[in-house]
Amino acid sequence: xxxxxxxxxxxxxxxxxxxxxxxxxxxxxxxxxxxxxxxxxxxxxxxxxxxxxxxxxxxxxxxxxxxxxxxxxxx
Amino acid sequence: xxxxxxxxxxxxxxxxxxxxxxxxxxxxxxxxxxxxxxxxxxxxxxxxxxxxxxxxxxxxxxxxxxxxxxxxxxxxxxxxxxxxxxxxxxxxxxxxxxxxxxxxxxxxxxxxxxxxxxxxxxxxxxxxxxxxxxxxxxxxxxxxxxxxxxxxxxxxxxxxxxxxxxxxxxxxxxxxxxxxxxxxxxxxxxxxxxxxxxxxxxxxxxxxxxxxxxxxxxxxxxxxxxxxxxxxxxxxxxxxxxxxxxxxxxxxxxxxxxxxxxxxxxxxxxxxxxxxxxxxxxxxxxxxxxxxxxxxxxxxxxxxxxxxxxxxxxxxxxxxxxxxxxxxxxxxxxxxxxxxxxxxxxxxxxxxxxxxxxxxxxxxxxxxxxxxxxxxxxxxxxxxxxxxxxxxxxxxxxxxxxxxxxxxxxxxxxx
Numbered sequence: 346x347x348x349x350x351x352x353x354x355x356x357x358x359x360x361x362x363x364x365x366x367x368x369x370x371x372x373x374x375x376x377x378x379x380x381x382x383x384x385x386x387x388x389x390x391x392x393x394x395x396x397x398x399x400x401x402x403x404x405x406x407x408x409x410x411x412x413x414x415x416x417x418x419x420x
Numbered sequence: 421x422x423x424x425x426x427x428x429x430x431x432x433x434x435x436x437x438x439x440x441x442x443x444x445x446x447x448x449x450x451x452x453x454x455x456x457x458x459x460x461x462x463x464x465x466x467x468x469x470x471x472x473x474x475x476x477x478x479x480x481x482x483x484x485x486x487x488x489x490x491x492x493x494x495x496x497x498x499x500x501x502x503x504x505x506x507x508x509x510x511x512x513x514x515x516x517x518x519x520x521x522x523x524x525x526x527x528x529x530x531x532x533x534x535x536x537x538x539x540x541x542x543x544x545x546x547x548x549x550x551x552x553x554x555x556x557x558x559x560x561x562x563x564x565x566x567x568x569x570x571x572x573x574x575x576x577x578x579x580x581x582x583x584x585x586x587x588x589x590x591x592x593x594x595x596x597x598x599x600x601x602x603x604x605x606x607x608x609x610x611x612x613x614x615x616x617x618x619x620x621x622x623x624x625x626x627x628x629x630x631x632x633x634x635x636x637x638x639x640x641x642x643x644x645x646x647x648x649x650x651x652x653x654x655x656x657x658x659x660x661x662x663x664x665x666x667x668x669x670x671x672x673x674x675x676x677x678x679x680x681x682x683x684x685x686x687x688x689x690x691x692x693x694x695x696x697x698x699x700x701x702x703x704x705x706x707x708x709x710x711x712x713x714x715x716x717x718x719x720x721x722x723x724x725x726x727x728x729x730x731x732x733x734x735x736x737x738x739x740x741x742x743x744x745x746x747x748x749x750x751x752x753x754x755x756x757x758x759x760x761x762x763x764x765x766x767x768x769x770x771x772x773x774x775x776x777x778x779x780x781x782x783x784x785x786x787x788x789x790x791x792x793x794x795x796x797x798x799x800x801x802x803x804x805x806x807x808x809x810x811x812x813x814x815x816x817x818x819x820x821x822x823x824x825x826x827x828x829x830x831x832x833x834x835x
Contacts, residue, residue, distance in 0.1 A: 356764035359772035360474040363526055366519070378474035378773065398532045401770075401781050418531065420701070 348390045349416060350408040351382045351397075357404035364405060367396035380404070422449065428457040431604050436810045439715060439817070440756065443744035452728035460718075460737035461730070464744035466751045466768070468728040472719055472740060473772040476515060479719035479738070481775055483512045486720055486737070499610050501617035502599070508659030511667075511775060521660065522778060524646050528639065531781045537576065541786055544571050545793045546833055554829045557804050560822035565676040566590065566669060569786050573668030577661060578638025579627065588623065592616040593666050600666070601816035620662055628657060639664065664779075671713045672783045674818050676790055679707035681808070681822065683791075683800060686758040690800045693760060693791065700792045703760035704784055707791075708746075709767035710758050715743040715817050717771055742768050743817070797830040 351371070360378040364371075370387035372380050385393075397405035397417050407417040427446055429435070435442045443464050446453055451465035463469050472479050480486075484507035488496065496503060506512065510521035527533060548567045558564060570590060574581050579589070595616025598609045606612065628640060632648075635641035643660055646652040652660070683690040693703050716739050721732045732738065745768045747755040752762075770777035777783070801824035811818040 356766045359770075359776045360774070361776045362774055363523075366523065398530055399526060401526070401530060401776060401778070403531055 346410075347386045347388075347393060348410060349385065349393055350410055351385050351393065352406040352408065353380050353382065354402075354404045354406060355379060357402045358400075359402055359404070361401055363399045363401070364396045367399050368392050372396065424456075427453060428455050430455070430458060430462075430814060431812055433809075433812075436812050437808070439743050440747055443741055444747065446741075447744055447748065452730045454730075455739070458739065460739055461727075461732060462739045462741060463728070464741045464748075465728065466745040466748035469740045469742070469745040469768060470772050472727060472738060473717075473768065473775070476518075476774050478722055478725055480514050480722050481512055481518070481719060482514055483718060484509075485512075486735075499614055501614040501621070502610065504655060505617045505621065505659045505662060506596075506599075506613075508653075508656045509663045510660070511663065515774065518774065520651065521656065522774070524642075524651055525660075525664075525778050528642060529778050529781055531785075534781055534785050537572065537782075538785065538789070540575060541568075541572055541789050542793065544568055544575075545790050549793060549797055549830045552798070552826055552830050554826055557823055557825045560677055560680060560801075560824055561673075561819055562821075565680070565822075566673040568676065568790055569669035569672035569783075570665075572782075572786060573665055576639050576668075577664060578631065578636055578640050579624075579665070585623075589620070589665060592620040592623075593670060596620070596662070596666055597670055597816065601670075601811070601818070602814040603812060604814060605812040617662065620665075621658055624658060624661055628661065667777075667779055668782070670816070672779075672786055674713035674816060675707065675783060675787050677819050677822050678711040678713060678817060679704075679787060679791065680794075680801070680824075681803075681819070682707055682710055682758050684803050684824075687800055689758050689760050690795070694795045697792055697795060699760055700788050700795075701784070702763065702765070703791060704787045705765045705767065706758060706760045706762050707787070708769035709752070709762070709765055710746070711817060712743045712746050712767075712769045713817050714769070714771075714815060716741050716815055717775075739814070740771075742771065793833075797833060799826060799828055801826050 358379040360374060364380050365373060368388045371382060371384060371393060373383045375381045394417060397407050403418040409416045422445055447464035451468060453462045455462045510518050545568055548564060570586060571581055595612050598606050599613035603609050631640045632644045635645060640661060643652060643657045647654060647657050693699055719738045719740060721734050721736050723734050725732055749755050770780040804823040804825050809820045811820055
């Protein structure tokens with residue numbers, strides 16, 4: 346099971362699709378052409394963090410399941 | 421009641437000086453408006469614009485291809501630099517070429533990757549502010565704003581930052597801007613852009629060649645390495661350097677100018693930022709929304725399709741008025757009010773979809789550091805003109821001159 350709970354900020358996601366290209370087994374576009382999570386456990390933690398960091402809008406929020414703290418973005 | 425003639429003329433002095441009033445009227449009249457004079461549809465509603473921006477399969481960005489189709493026989497030779505260089509800008513490409521280049525650049529321009537440049541950006545902002553003297557008049561356009569993003573992008577690319585280099589590059593960029601920003605008042609805009617491109621390419625070619633032989637830790641070397649790896653062509657390397665310099669400063673310059681003016685006109689919001697520096701990121705988002713640097717972008721229909729209840733035919737073009745979307749009252753309550761605490765703020769200043777500005781995170785970082793340090797070290801400047809005029813352009817929101825004066829010197833900083 347992935348270390349992260351993944352959330353998408355719908356007000357920030359612009360549908361750049363960069364996360365989908367980085368981790369297509371985790372992210373896909375919905376009918377609004379925004380990112381959504383199809384399977385949070387389909388890639389390793391490093392790949393998920395990398396995909397979140399590829400977002401130009403910082404629209405992907407990662408929560409550490411163990412601590413409940415936000416792991417990304419830092420600001 | 422306004423006439424068709426009023427709505428069709430997007431280039432009047434009134435529209436240039438206050439595009440927001442014009443777009444409010446146009447949105448209320450017809451949010452998907454056929455502008456006969458421009459020869460395309462003008463979209464002003466947020467939801468329609470976002471839908472088009474997020475659908476690259478339906479709407480093409482190949483501006484230079486469509487420009488080519490408008491030209492007369494022989495023009496391809498006359499305007500060769502446009503087709504050799506601007507046609508290789510990935511912002512004017514569709515998938516998969518767009519995505520190949522976007523994915524090469526994106527990793528070095530994400531918010532996390534840009535953090536390493538923050539200290540250098542702070543130094544540059546401080547150095548520009550250090551030169552300000554109390555009581556003197558400055559033109560923010562020519563003496564302040566552009567220095568920050570231009571110095572930063574030259575630094576990142578590994579291009580010399582000496583005054584001569586910077587001044588030449590600024591001049592060539594402005595020449596390219598006459599075409600790119602659609603300076604409709606300039607009949608020679610294609611010729612002028614060709615001059616700028618030729619001069620810029622002549623300057624860059626030996627520099628790029630040198631990096632091919634001796635790569636460094638800079639963005640030109642990243643591009644020459646991609647050429648060696650077979651990801652970019654030789655022409656794409658030069659074109660992408662020109663794009664990064666041009667896109668890397670012209671629009672951010674306008675963000676700093678338009679943002680500074682917004683604060684002068686809304687001093688309560690400046691005070692709020694001074695009291696709460698942590699609001700700076702939210703303030704930058706609001707400045708991007710409130711007086712958007714890139715007023716519009718263009719898309720072409722890849723097939724017959726409906727948008728906002730109108731049938732758009734294949735190859736017809738749409739002007740997506742980002743400025744209008746950003747003040748659509750359906751999305752933004754009290755849209756004409758500058759509110760640096762606005763949340764949520766889903767503006768389209770950098771567009772949406774696959775073409776969302778690759779330099780957006782850099783613009784945010786530069787503008788954030790600029791306004792944060794200005795608020796820390798400076799008072800709000802006084803505007804030294806009664807009327808401000810904007811460049812007559814469809815795309816850019818650019819002041820001709822922005823004369824200001826500070827009554828006190830900037831506070832010294834340690835560093």
